[in-house]
Amino acid sequence: MTDIRLRRPTGRKSTEIMVHLFKRLGYNIAVDTASASVHVLDDVAYEAVSLYGKMSDEELIVAVAAKCGVTAADAAECLSNIRELVDAGTLFSEDRFRPDVSVLAKRDPVVKALCLHVAHTCNLDCDYCFASQGKYHGERALMSLDVGKRAIDFLIENSGSRHNLEVDFFGGEPLMNFGVVKDIVAYAREREKECGKHFRFTLTTNGMLVDDDVIEFSDREMDNVVMSLDGRKEVNDRFRKTAGGVGSFDIIVPKFQKFAEARGEKEYYIRGTFTHYNPDFMKDIDTMLGLGFTRLSMEPVVASPDSPCALTEDDKLVVMEQYELLAKRMIEMRRKGTPFVFYHYMLDLEHGPCIYKRISGCGSGTEYMAVTPTGELYPCHQFVGEERFRMGDIFGGVSEEGKKIRDEFRRCNAYSKPECDGCWARLYCSGGCAANAWHAAGDVNGVYSYGCDLFRCRMECALAVKASEVLDEAE
């Protein structure tokens, strides 16, 4: 694995050029950081790209021919192929996007998505929950329909010209307030006709209250359903248990199986958390697959470093190995005709996000906010309960203090963090998660370097999976 960095003088300033070269699962891959172009190389091209820009053409041809056992003519032809890509702007291309950051900063703020905390209470008592048993360090509370309706109005009023608006029903456990969820959706459907908007809804649930009514309603109204299950029974039940200490696995699995089957072609994810107790999470993925689930997501725990469930440095190597095993399993099962989806490996290289989205990231604190049961606004669900990040409320709007917080979040991007300057993956992660940075570095504009290492590993695996798909199709 190597990063090739060149700086090309252009007028007073030099521009950045970076190509990330790596080998994964038998594929040689080059990622052109600025254009986000991805190329699969044979061994000769891999060698030639690794030497490009470091020596004269003649020296490169001699070096490649000697190292790879090919003729000088072959090496010269390979160099010519590389030059074509350079001329096309898809290899060793210059990063000219930094000025676009100020373009984005001048745009009028719009809100296009809300995370509605319809229940700050939960029927499970998971020790690792960042929401502290759903209460977010506060009192138990359920959102009223009046607050829910006002949240929908607030979103419409602040959405500017955006057509697609999104609402995620979250908690706590949102199904503990299911009646209000249904009424909020009905209200939003009325309003969208009047306003020319389109709402997309998501439900995140622990599964305990899933029944036929929930399944039927969700099939009709929810664009995505996220179902929390950690994998193996003993892994799931270590943390995901009732206040009385009863594990949830045997209760939720049959419900989730019925729910997933009913989703048909609609989106759902079985979403697990891995911790220090199960860094070998591939066994949990296998459990999920064995239960018939085919759309999976497995995420590292969010925990303070002194928590017994926090991932350690030793765990990191195990986790990275799991990511590679997972990529192999995806390729193997696709080739057998039984494919499955892993959320982080679903890259769309043809229709992926534009540069503006890649710079600005998830939109927390700007176009995406969380709403508490009483209508307070926070930058996202992971900041709820942190008084320093309270941005106002849905009745009075974003406060003066909230506007400062919004500006702080708007300044967080792929180009604002010195630590990201040399990273090939920054236009895939957009500078990383502000909440992770806040918890790790005490600054939303900081970085969570442990998460960065995992992210880069995931991206390499995802690109190798993509390479396998494209090359298999070409054969």
Add this chain to the structure above:
Amino acid sequence: MKRIISLNLNTSRKDGGCGECQTSCQSACKTSVANQKCEKSAK
């Protein structure tokens, strides 16, 4: 022989930025834009 196969931003600089794509936190992870799709481009 083909030694380099290309699998797929300067283009998106000209036609991107509409802001209609799905917010990533409405997807699966909730705790950690790579997986995003551009709605306009995909049509």
